[in-house]
Amino acid sequence: MNTELKNWLWRSLTLLILFSMGAGLWVATKKIDYTWRWNRVPQYFVYHNEDIKTVPFDGRVTTIDKIGETSKITILSENDELQSFIVDVGTERVVVDEDLFAGDSIGSTFSWRVGPLLHGLWVTLWLSAASSVIGLIIGLVTGLCRVSNNITLRQLSVFYIEIIRGTPLLVQIFIFYFFLGTVLDISRIVAGISALAIFAGAYVAEIIRAGIQSIPKGQMEAARSLGMNVPQAMVYIILPQAFKRTLPPLAGQFISLIKDSSLVSVIAITDLTKSGREVITSTFATFEIWFIVALLYLLLTSVLSQVIAWVERRLAVSD
Amino acid sequence: MIKTVDLKKTFVGRGQTVHAVDGVTAHIKEGEVVVIIGPSGSGKSTYLRCLNGLETLTSGHIHVDGVDLADRKTDLNKVRREVGMVFQQFNLFPHKTVLENLVLAQTVVRKRSQAEAEIKGRELLKKVGIPEKEKEYPIRLSGGQQQRVAIARALAMDPKVMLFDEPTSALDPEMVGEVLEVMKQLAREGMTMVVVTHEMGFAREVADRVLFMDFGKLVEEGTPEHFFNEPKEERAKLFLRQVL
Numbered sequence A: 001m002n003t004e005l006k007n008w009l010w011r012s013l014t015l016l017i018l019f020s021m022g023a024g025l026w027v028a029t030k031k032i033d034y035t036w037r038w039n040r041v042p043q044y045f046v047y048h049n050e051d052i053k054t055v056p057f058d059g060r061v062t063t064i065d066k067i068g069e070t071s072k073i074t075i076l077s078e079n080d081e082l083q084s085f086i087v088d089v090g091t092e093r094v095v096v097d098e099d100l101f102a103g104d105s106i107g108s109t110f111s112w113r114v115g116p117l118l119h120g121l122w123v124t125l126w127l128s129a130a131s132s133v134i135g136l137i138i139g140l141v142t143g144l145c146r147v148s149n150n151i152t153l154r155q156l157s158v159f160y161i162e163i164i165r166g167t168p169l170l171v172q173i174f175i176f177y178f179f180l181g182t183v184l185d186i187s188r189i190v191a192g193i194s195a196l197a198i199f200a201g202a203y204v205a206e207i208i209r210a211g212i213q214s215i216p217k218g219q220m221e222a223a224r225s226l227g228m229n230v231p232q233a234m235v236y237i238i239l240p241q242a243f244k245r246t247l248p249p250l251a252g253q254f255i256s257l258i259k260d261s262s263l264v265s266v267i268a269i270t271d272l273t274k275s276g277r278e279v280i281t282s283t284f285a286t287f288e289i290w291f292i293v294a295l296l297y298l299l300l301t302s303v304l305s306q307v308i309a310w311v312e313r314r315l316a317v318s319d
Numbered sequence B: 001m002i003k004t005v006d007l008k009k010t011f012v013g014r015g016q017t018v019h020a021v022d023g024v025t026a027h028i029k030e031g032e033v034v035v036i037i038g039p040s041g042s043g044k045s046t047y048l049r050c051l052n053g054l055e056t057l058t059s060g061h062i063h064v065d066g067v068d069l070a071d072r073k074t075d076l077n078k079v080r081r082e083v084g085m086v087f088q089q090f091n092l093f094p095h096k097t098v099l100e101n102l103v104l105a106q107t108v109v110r111k112r113s114q115a116e117a118e119i120k121g122r123e124l125l126k127k128v129g130i131p132e133k134e135k136e137y138p139i140r141l142s143g144g145q146q147q148r149v150a151i152a153r154a155l156a157m158d159p160k161v162m163l164f165d166e167p168t169s170a171l172d173p174e175m176v177g178e179v180l181e182v183m184k185q186l187a188r189e190g191m192t193m194v195v196v197t198h199e200m201g202f203a204r205e206v207a208d209r210v211l212f213m214d215f216g217k218l219v220e221e222g223t224p225e226h227f228f229n230e231p232k233e234e235r236a237k238l239f240l241r242q243v244l
Helices: A005-032 A116-146 A150-165 A169-183 A187-215 A217-225 A230-267 A271-283 A288-319 B044-051 B076-080 B097-110 B113-127 B143-155 B173-188 B202-208 B224-229 B234-243
Strands: A046-054 A058-067 A070-077 A084-089 A105-114 B002-013 B016-030 B033-037 B059-064 B083-086 B163-166 B192-196 B209-215 B217-222
Touching: A058 A288, A070 A105, A105 A116, A105 B076, A116 A150, A116 A187, A116 A230, A150 A187, A169 A187, A169 A230, A187 A230, A187 B202, A217 B076, A217 B083, A230 A271, A230 A288, A230 B097, A271 A288, B002 B044, B002 B209, B016 B044, B016 B217, B033 B044, B033 B202, B044 B059, B044 B192, B044 B209, B083 B143, B083 B234, B097 B113, B097 B143, B113 B143, B143 B163, B143 B173, B173 B192, B173 B202, B202 B224, B209 B224, B209 B234, B217 B224
Parallel strands: A084 A105, B033 B192, B033 B209, B083 B163, B163 B192
Antiparallel strands: A046 A105, A058 A070, A070 A084, B002 B016, B002 B059, B209 B217
16 A cells, blocks of 8 residues: 555544544533533624713703714703714614603614633733743743852752742742732732743743753853853853754743643633633633633644744754 | 963862873974874873863963963953864854854954954955855864864964864864865964874974873973984883874
């Protein structure tokens, strides 16, 4: 059998396995009598908001003019003041010469609003982006301290790394929020971002250290023998090479960070996970929302891994 | 140019003490080509690496152009830019093109402009015979070409002395010639050179003086004629019988 055909057979087998797993899940949910309500989900991404206009005073409608897609309703108040209200065409609830009392609705306007899921996605995105950048900086500095000749710098960095890697992130978030948040009077957002950044920093530091140590000693010697000092050799020679080698583990770390950011929902930051929980309390569409939330996380992480793969290809020119 | 006085370098590790360089006193004059020969483990590479401060000395003194490397106040970076070094493993910067390899230290250390450094870099690439490779990355070059780029990179800093640490040992045999040719040309131009090598032909032809080291000590020194034809020391005679 030729290899091309063989490969297609194996691919079909993969699809078959995935399909039967999906079918199994479907049958299982059928048995527990769960009503899927996917139609309830889209409104939590964006929704059409109706804003009802009311008259703030007693009066009488004088004219209703159509201007394009909107209607201009002009009302004469009891004090003989003319005031106009703009509503969408077709939503008018009054006619000319009708007497109105304060608080009567005369029509409404519609606008698109961002729903909780999209808002949560945005919060997760910038929360992870901010803590990634800060975590990278912390990790870079700590990683350099970790390989420095100074004993104090080395010991401090090891101390930091061991403490952070040895305790659960959830506990760290609680400590940041309840202890540091109270002592230093910082907001929940700042507490959340710092907890994530300091957590990521410890792992990034070890990745950076491994990257630096993987560069042959000869590179530093060549740079030094050309008269460069240590910082110059690091910036121009060692770190660019180390960065290239550490990209795959760094990518893994930042993908983890996006997922770990879901833990900040415990200190009431309305990220994607917390938004999901809030939507569930109002829709009871538990299964649908959690699947959607998972898909949104998958979207973020796969975009990130594509970006990193692209950078990796760019840097591969000197291989 | 370079004067070492009772130079000692001791490595301590795993309960062992190794006297890699054990009291070497030598004087390398300006314009002189000195070749250091010796069996492996004789401390010749360590001695060479001491000369530009890549190894810190345990005791003794090294004067490079009148500056004492053993003095704590000496700025080693300033000394190193005057002392070029070529390594056995080339140690080109793999993430930079050939020309960038030559330009980087000139701009960063010598503070030359990019244009000025590029002119100098191209000139040197022509000198070592590979001007057409300036845009290549080092990985695409043969060993001989890489080593010639490494020599050009060291020369770009306008060093007063060039140190060569077994420059042809990692090369395929057919590429040794092209690198030695570049070194011979440098010697003819009057560059002060200290060369650690196993190339006896090069030593015989180019060296003004040969130093023979064994067990960290300077055993014999003299002109190539003297060293290869009538060595005094038993250890040198034995070594020559083995390599020639």
